[in-house]
Amino acid sequence: MDAAFFRAWLAEAGTVIEAQRDHLTQLDAAIGDADHGINLARGFAAIAAELQQAVTPTPGSVLVKAGATLISKVGGASGPLYGMALRSAGKSLGDSADADLPALAACLEAALAGVQKLGAAREGEKTMVDALAPAVGALQKAIAEGAPAAAALTSAAAAAADGAQATISMQALKGRASYLGPRSVGHEDPGAASTALIFGALRDVAVRQAP
Ligand code: ADP
Ligand code: MG
Numbered sequence: 001m002d003a004a005f006f007r008a009w010l011a012e013a014g015t016v017i018e019a020q021r022d023h024l025t026q027l028d029a030a031i032g033d034a035d036h037g038i039n040l041a042r043g044f045a046a047i048a049a050e051l052q053q054a055v056t057p058t059p060g061s062v063l064v065k066a067g068a069t070l071i072s073k074v075g076g077a078s079g080p081l082y083g084m085a086l087r088s089a090g091k092s093l094g095d096s097a098d099a100d101l102p103a104l105a106a107c108l109e110a111a112l113a114g115v116q117k118l119g120a121a122r123e124g125e126k127t128m129v130d131a132l133a134p135a136v137g138a139l140q141k142a143i144a145e146g147a148p149a150a151a152a153l154t155s156a157a158a159a160a161a162d163g164a165q166a167t168i169s170m171q172a173l174k175g176r177a178s179y180l181g182p183r184s185v186g187h188e189d190p191g192a193a194s195t196a197l198i199f200g201a202l203r204d205v206a207v208r209q210a211p
Helices: 003-019 021-031 036-053 059-073 078-093 101-119 129-144 149-169 176-184 190-209
Strands: none
Touching (some): 021 176, 036 190, 078 101, 101 149
């Protein structure tokens, strides 16, 4: 997977987030401040604009540039958290021109570590970590079982979607939703929902390019 693959992923994620912007914002209206879709749509539009003109010849440079863009352009919790995720992922890829499937898994593991370093959320606390962590785990398992990229990323996307659904029954212990206490139960976490969309975009780009 080369730099063009990673640019295609971010473009696809931006398209899906724009299409789901109101849905993500409605999820945030229930347990937050109704800005998650707006925040992310603005952030991914800024990524698209930045990647149009910046020179990003390697997968790592694409992700680092995207992460830095989110950090500088998006407020709220999710801008810095997703920014950190992408930047950590990009740094883990170094300068190589191509990332194989294990390198992609390692970079997504670095993204998870970056989110947890910044936000200190563990699984079960009703955040994006509840989609991201199972997706990384499913990807690693699929790779260990010898799955090709499209199949492995299909498993990862399914785990992210399941993880997002599982946040419905959780009580929020981190972020703005935690202010609601037990009243946060019964709603899908917006950040987990957007993480599932981003993994769905990764799956779609990989399936499209599969041999
Ligand atoms: P804000 O909460 O500042 O309005 P957003 O609405 O854009 O920011 O994003 C909210 C999402 O951020 C939540 O749904 C949750 O998934 C995620 N989030 C909040 N705090 C944390 C944290 N400490 N660790 C991981 N994710 C978090
Ligand atoms: Mg919000």
